[in-house]
Amino acid sequence: MEYSLTTAKWVKARASTANGACVEATSVRADEICVRNSRDPEGPVLRFTKPEWVAFLAGAKAGEFDAIV
Structure with missing residues (x-):
């Protein structure tokens, strides 16, 4: 199936700033x-596959990336 x-519909985090430097995500499949x-x-x-994305979000919520920011 083709998708565009x-x-x-791309979404940003609610905490995004107005300067436009944000990560956007979408799921078209x-x-x-x-x-x-x-x-x-x-x-x-x-x-990313759905399992990869879920694992990334879980790691971010658990603080696994806190040392790099």
């Missing part, structure tokens, strides 16, 4: 999450 990232830089909507898109 240009017509997808049930098994894939796409992520991009809001400042470069025509730029590269990172694609």
